[in-house]
Amino acid sequence: MIVDNFLTSLAALAASPAREGYLAFVTAGGADALQRDGGPEHVTASCFVFSPDFEQVLLCFHRKGQFWVQFGGHIEPQDASVADAALREAREESGISELTLRSAAIADLDRHELHGGFACAAHWDVGFVAIAAADVDFTASDESEDVRWFPTHTLPAEVPDNFPARIAAVLRAIAPR
Template structure:
C-alpha cells in the first residue's frame, strides 16, 4: 500500500488523485484486496506501439467494450504496478511485456453494473510499449485483442475513455523521451 500512496502523491494534484489518496488511507491494505469489500483497487496497463500512435486493446467479455488490459491484484503481486504488468502479459499473451516505469499514467474510479461481483473499481493505470508485430493471444476474459490507431479508437469504449487514453499516451511518450 505504501508504494501505491507514494506513486499517487507523485501525480499532479487533482480532485481524483486526492480522492484516491484519502480512500486508500482510509481503507488501508483492504483497498488492495478483491475480497476486501465491494470497492477496491484494480491494476491496468495501456500498451502502446513504440511511436505511441497505436494502442493494444482487448474486448472485455463481461463488460462488452474495448479497454486496456487489467484486473484484480493477486496475493503474489509485489505491487500494483506488478499486478498491471502481470495482467497485461496474461491478457495479451506477450510474455516479455514490461512497464515503461512504475509511474502511474491514469486513474479511473468507475461503478460496475450487475454483471460484476464488485460495486466499483479504483483503477490505477500504467503504460508499456511493445512492437506492433508482437505475437498476441486472446485470454478467456476477452473476446478479441487488437491494435487501434489513437486517432481511430473503437466506438464501444467506456465514457470518457478516449480522452484519457490519448492523455496517457502523451504522458507515457513524454516520460520515455525524458529517460532516453
Template sequence: MLSHPAATIRADLLRWTPADPAQAALRTEYVAFVDAGGDAALDRSGGPEHLTASCFVLTPDLSSVLLCFHRKGQFWVQLGGHIEPGDPDVASAAFREALEESGIADLTPLGRTPLDVDRHALPGAFGSCAVHWDLGFVALAPADAVPVTSHESEDVAWWPVDALPPSVPPGFGRRLAGILTALAALPPTPAVGNSGSL
C-alpha cells in the same frame, strides 16, 4: 504481497504529479481512499469498492493501443484486472495482467508510477464489484507483436489511437488522450528508441 501494500500505493500516488487538474484532484481522493481502507482497499473480497491495476499497451511510436474485448463488460478496453496476493505492488499487477491478457512476453514497462487514475461504477455483470478505483500504467510492445486472446476476453487487437472502436467505456478516449499527453511530456527513453514521439 508487501507487508504494507497500502503504504506503497500511497507513496506511488504521491510521487506522481498529474498535469491535468481533474487527475490531480482524483489522485487526492485516491490517497484518502487508501488511507481510509488500508490494505483492504486492494482486496476484491474486502468490499464492493477496491483498487485495480491496468496497463495501456502501446506501439513504440504511440500510434496504436492494444485493447481487449472484455467478456463481462462487452466493451473494448485496456488490459488489466485485480491485484493478486502474489503481486509485490500495483505496477507489477498491471504488467502481469498485460502479459496474461495479451500473450506478449517482451513488453517494456514505462516506469512504475501510475500515469492515470479512473474511478468507475460497474454493471451487475461484475458481481460483487461495484466500483473500481483503477490505476493506469503504460508498457510498450514491439511493433510487430501479435497478441493472443486470453480466457478473460473475447478478442484482443491493435487499434489506432485516433480511430478507437465505438464500443469503449465512457471516458476511455479521455483516459487514453491523457496517457499520450503525459508520455509526450516525459524525456526520451531507450525503450522508446528514436521514434521522436516522446
C-alpha cells in the same frame, strides 16, 4: 508493504481531485482497499500497451463488459506492487510474455462503477504503460473475446464513454516530445 508503496506513488502525482480521492480511499481502507475481497470497492491495476511510436494501442474486448479497453484486473497476493499487478494482467490477457512496463509511474487514475455481471460495485483503477512492437504475437485470454491494435486517434465505437479522453491524457503525459 504494498499499500505504503502505493500511497507513496499516489503522493508523487501532481495534485488533482482524482489523486486526492484515491489518497483518501486508500488511507481509509488500508490494505483492504487493494484486495478484491476487501469490500465492494477496491483498487485494480491496468496497463495501456502502445506501439513504440505511440500511434497504436493494443486493446482487449472485455467479455463481461462488452467493450474495448486496456488490460487489467484485480491485485493478487503474489503481486509485489500495483505496477506489478498491472504488468501481470497485461501479460496474462495479451499473451505477450516479454512485455515490460515503460516505468513504474502511474499514468492514469479512473474510478468507475460497475453494473450487471460484476460482483464488485466500483473499481479504483490505476493505469500504467507498456510498449510492444506492432508485429508482436498476442492472443486473447478467457476474459476477452478478442485482442487487437487500434490507431490511438481512431478508437472503436465500443469503448467506455470516457476512454478516448483517458487515452489522450495518457499520451500527453508519456509520449516523447
